Amino acid sequence: MEANEHEHVIEVTDLRRVYGGGFEAVRGVTFSVRRGEIFALLGTNGAGKTSTVELLEGLAAPAGGRIRVLGHDPYTERAAVRPRTGVMLQEGGFPSELTVAETARMWAGCVSGARPTGEALALVGLDARTGVRVKQLSGGERRRLDLALALLGRPEVLFLDEPTTGLDAEGRRDTWELVRTLRDGGTTVLLTTHYLEEAESLADRLAILHEGRIAAAGTPAEVTAAQPSRITFELPDGWFVGDLPPLGELGVCGHETEGRIVRLQTRELQRAATRLLVWAESAGVELRGLDVRSASLEEAFLGIARQAAAGSAPGTAGAAADTGAATGTGAATGTTGTKEYVA
Ligand SMILES: Nc1ncnc2c1ncn2[C@@H]1O[C@H](COP(=O)(O)OP(=O)(O)OP(=O)(O)O)[C@@H](O)[C@H]1O
Secondary structure, three states: OHHHOOOEEEEEEEEEEEOOOOOEEEEEEEEEEEOOOEEEEEEOOOOOHHHHHHHHOOOOOOOEEEEEEOOEOOOOOHHHHHHHEEEEOOOOOOOOOOEHHHHHHHHHOOOOOOOOHHHHHHHOOOHHHOOOEHHHOOHHHHHHHHHHHHHOOOOOEEEEEOOOOOOOHHHHHHHHHHHHHHHHOOOEEEEEOOOHHHHHHHOOEEEEEEOOEEEEEEOHHHHHHOOOEEEEEEOOOOOOHHHOOOHHHHOEEEEEEEOOEEEEEEOOHHHHHHHHHHHHHHHOOOOEEEEEEOOOHHHHHHHHHHHHHOOOOOOOOOOOOOOOOOOOOOOOOOEEOOEEOEO
């Protein structure tokens, strides 16, 4: 897709959604997705992921803002957009008495230019289950059937709302592989997920929603780079965190203790780990359970949740997510539940 690879096939500007009763679930969300990109929307429960995706799918009109999918308004120009998109909702809701093959045929009847149903079912690994009634499928198999139906129309844009919920580890990985293959073939994918590992492994770019706003956005690497790395270890009896070299000299920007367990935060992982180990060696101290790790998307996500719990909204609310630049969460130090990080 060289000619169009920078084309934005999804453009969302200052999007708002208000439910009956006046609750504003989406509060000024801006992002865009390029052709052939996998973009993940993450967020805490109730953050507004499904509310946003439903607007992109044209299922409801926004209370404010602008959406373009393939250059069209998905709500007012539904006829132009719908045939070129595939939608996998959280709940498929198919007649449970129909078999897998009957369901696929019924669905294909509503899709112009549908791919053969057997091909769609084979893509998701359901080709051996065509004669089974929907009600007899496992939860994971139903999710795969949902995905097969979304793929029937060979969509240019695929919306996947929590596509791997209920799948076992193998099924999840198979779905990731399929989504990557679709992306490599030029399909643009927007997915919501609760699995941070899924977003980290699959998404080219992502946005973390919190209370209807984008709290952080960028590539997984950019979002995690805003977080400090961690060094965790257990001190032997008789040793205390105060016996360590001055934490500032170690390159540590925060620490937390729980009994003998010490957790250090640093933005200079190599330097801090080296100095700590040199000190331990010279002092004859064994750092039991030593664990040195770079920040993960999980930590970025938890950082946002912590800020929420501490009552301070993330500083990048409403940030645009289309620049490719990380907006960061700035949640490295601060209160985490009952424990306080101390620089
Ligand atoms: N039909 C509705 N009427 C009123 N409020 C709603 C409705 N649907 C969702 N909400 C509220 O809007 C907010 C966002 O919900 P939404 O389902 O979009 O979140 P989500 O990020 O997809 O959550 P989850 O991860 O739990 O699926 C929540 O507070 C939810 O209770």
